[in-house]
Amino acid sequence: MSHALNDETAVAVAAKPKLSPKAKAALSEGKKAERRLGLLLCAPAILIMAAVAGWPIIYSIWLSLQRYDLKFPDRTEFVGLDNYITVLSNPYWWNAMWVTVLITVVSVAIELVLGMALALIMHRTLVGRGIVRTSTLIPYGIVTVVAAFSWRYAWTPGTGYLAETVAGGDPVLTEKLPAIMVVTLAEIWKTTPFMALLLMAGLALVPEDLLKAAAMDGATAWQRFTKVMVPVMKPAILVALLFRTLDAFRIFDNLFVLTAGSQGTSSVSMLTYNNLIKGLNLGIGSTMSVLIFIAVAIIAFVFVKLFGTAAPGSDGGGRR
Amino acid sequence: MAGIGGAVTTGRKARWTVLNVLVVAYALFPVLWIVSLSFKTKETLGDGNFIPRAWTFDNYAAIFSTTEFVRALVNSIGIALIATAVAVVFGTMAAYAIARLDFPGKRLLVGVSLLIAMFPQISLVSPLFEIERGLGLFDTWLGLILPYITFALPLAIYTLSAFFREIPWELEKAAKMDGATPGQAFRRVIAPLAAPGVFTTAILVFIFCWNDFLFAISLTSTESSRTVPVALSFFTGGSQFEDPTGSIAAAAVVITIPIILFVLFFQRRIVAGLTSGAVKG
Numbered sequence: 043m044s045h046a047l048n049d050e051t052a053v054a055v056a057a058k059p060k061l062s063p064k065a066k067a068a069l070s071e072g073k074k075a076e077r078r079l080g081l082l083l084c085a086p087a088i089l090i091m092a093a094v095a096g097w098p099i100i101y102s103i104w105l106s107l108q109r110y111d112l113k114f115p116d117r118t119e120f121v122g123l124d125n126y127i128t129v130l131s132n133p134y135w136w137n138a139m140w141v142t143v144l145i146t147v148v149s150v151a152i153e154l155v156l157g158m159a160l161a162l163i164m165h166r167t168l169v170g171r172g173i174v175r176t177s178t179l180i181p182y183g184i185v186t187v188v189a190a191f192s193w194r195y196a197w198t199p200g201t202g203y204l205a206e207t208v209a210g211g212d213p214v215l216t217e218k219l220p221a222i223m224v225v226t227l228a229e230i231w232k233t234t235p236f237m238a239l240l241l242m243a244g245l246a247l248v249p250e251d252l253l254k255a256a257a258m259d260g261a262t263a264w265q266r267f268t269k270v271m272v273p274v275m276k277p278a279i280l281v282a283l284l285f286r287t288l289d290a291f292r293i294f295d296n297l298f299v300l301t302a303g304s305q306g307t308s309s310v311s312m313l314t315y316n317n318l319i320k321g322l323n324l325g326i327g328s329t330m331s332v333l334i335f336i337a338v339a340i341i342a343f344v345f346v347k348l349f350g351t352a353a354p355g356s357d358g359g360g361r362r
Numbered sequence: 363m364a365g366i367g368g369a370v371t372t373g374r375k376a377r378w379t380v381l382n383v384l385v386v387a388y389a390l391f392p393v394l395w396i397v398s399l400s401f402k403t404k405e406t407l408g409d410g411n412f413i414p415r416a417w418t419f420d421n422y423a424a425i426f427s428t429t430e431f432v433r434a435l436v437n438s439i440g441i442a443l444i445a446t447a448v449a450v451v452f453g454t455m456a457a458y459a460i461a462r463l464d465f466p467g468k469r470l471l472v473g474v475s476l477l478i479a480m481f482p483q484i485s486l487v488s489p490l491f492e493i494e495r496g497l498g499l500f501d502t503w504l505g506l507i508l509p510y511i512t513f514a515l516p517l518a519i520y521t522l523s524a525f526f527r528e529i530p531w532e533l534e535k536a537a538k539m540d541g542a543t544p545g546q547a548f549r550r551v552i553a554p555l556a557a558p559g560v561f562t563t564a565i566l567v568f569i570f571c572w573n574d575f576l577f578a579i580s581l582t583s584t585e586s587s588r589t590v591p592v593a594l595s596f597f598t599g600g601s602q603f604e605d606p607t608g609s610i611a612a613a614a615v616v617i618t619i620p621i622i623l624f625v626l627f628f629q630r631r632i633v634a635g636l637t638s639g640a641v642k643g
Binding site: 073076077078079080081083084086087088090091094095097098099101102105160163164167168169170172173174175176177178179180181182183184185186187188189191192193195196200201202203205206231235236239240242243246284285288291292294295298299310311314315318319324327328330331332334335337338342 | 374375378379381382385386388389390392393395396399407408410411412452453455456458459460463464465466467468471474475478480481482483484485486487488489490491492493508509511512515516519569572573575576579580590591594595607610611614615617618621622624625626629630632633636637
């Protein structure tokens with residue numbers, strides 16, 4: 043943490059062993075000042091996060107226990123877990139959940155493979171490294187809605203180049219499974235570069251000597267990859283997987299533009315939005331919000347449990 | 363980096379070039395397509411050709427003549443800039459404390475901000491919708507700036523504390539020993555070392571705010587605070603029978619320009635910023 047400060051105090055203590063009680067007092071005075079300054083500097087960030095994230099979460103739990111429909115505000119009352127029963131026994135909710143899980147699993151799996159390839163290219167290419175890295179940042183940076191419109195028009199019969207060539211003039215976005223596939227592709231296009239960058243950070247940690255030694259010992263390229271690179275990169279791979287899984291699970295923008303959730307293609311975020319902003323049903327909307335939060339917490343928990351300390355957050359403050 | 367077991371031959375270079383071209387094509391194809399759409403005339407918009415047969419600036423002229431788009435652009439720029447400025451200032455303060463000072467609750471703060479970064483944003487939309495309506499923040503700039511800051515702060519703290527850990531802070535002491543005042547030591551030594559990290563973080567945070575759609579569509583209802591991504595999805599064209607495709611494409615290209623500029627000029631920094639926290643995490 044505070045290398046400089048610790049060294050300083052260590053020196054101070056070592057230099058004046060006789061004055062230890064006094065030095066200790068001065069030290070704790072300094073420590074106190076340091077603590078105060080630390081808390082003071084963090085205060086604005088903590089206050090904002092508490093007010094705009096912490097409090098609303100608690101409030102949404104409260105809202106989820108109410109019958110609260112803005113169209114019928116008079117009928118607002120405390121209903122306990124009724125909303126949860128309503129949502130959890132609703133086929134639309136489970137359909138949205140499966141769609142979300144499907145998109146998450148498929149896109150993250152493909153992104154891992156593609157992202158690894160991209161990371162290797164970015165890391166090892168002999169020519170034009172700057173150009174490759176610059177262009178891969180474009181999908182990462184571009185506004186998701188913009189990219190989604192590009193895909194939508196590409197797949198729209200009559201307007202798009204993909205609709206005629208790949209889909210043979212079929213309106214793919216109006217059928218459930220093809221539409222989900224298109225949404226997944228859009229998601230993969232947009233976020234593979236991010237995955238690749240995180241993986242590239244891991245690749246940079248693989249010692250070149252180790253690869254050379256393995257090559258000398260006759261390891262094939264594939265063996266070098268699986269036996270040398272992957273083990274060293276494991277923490278980076280897990281971080282990338284966790285980040286992307288949680289991110290994919292909240293998919294909204296792409297779906298909104300590409301299908302608007304029609305033909306049963308809603309994700310859980312999309313369904314919540316529709317209930318909340320379109321349906322103005324705050325009670326049900328909040329219930330879904332809480333359920334999504336729980337689902338994300340479970341995913342994160344499973345990651346941390348499965349992969350232990352390699353996952354981020356498990357040792358968040360312990361980085362030096 | 364000569365690769366393993368082999369000199370750099372023309373053949374290897376050629377192979378890499380092919381791969382690179384594939385990557386560049388992958389990244390640019392959808393972008394070029396929307397650019398192409400934005401330059402198509404009304405008549406050729408539906409021809410499905412990747413390259414426009416007839417070029418026009420009409421779509422751009424059309425969107426810039428509507429208050430719907432211009433207002434949204436002003437909102438987008440204003441909201442993203444303010445949110446970025448605040449998030450970076452508060453983030454810098456917190457990251458400095460996390461990187462250099464010892465205080466209780468530090469681990470908790472890092473943990474909680476990671477949690478927020480991973481948070482499903484929709485979970486915040488329902489309560490914020492209700493809270494902001496109550497406080498009169500719904501459909502205002504502040505109503506969007508606040509959640510943006512909240513989600514940008516973890517990103518800022520995370521990235522900046524990784525950067526700050528790399529700064530050789532001993533230099534500050536050395537400067538003071540050489541007779542510099544604390545102010546001078548900060549201005550001449552620490553600020554120049556910290557500036558690249560702060561700048562990089564500002565870019566990442568700006569991209570995040572610029573990109574947001576969910577909060578913007580849920581917490582606004584009129585032109586007065588709608589940002590461009592949302593305005594885009596409401597474009598309807600001049601009349602019921604007019605196709606908004608050209609306008610949407612042109613507006614999409616306009617809001618892509620800042621991203622392209624960032625990427626072109628600060629590629630190295632953005633890569634460093636995105637990867638800084640990842641490995642050590």
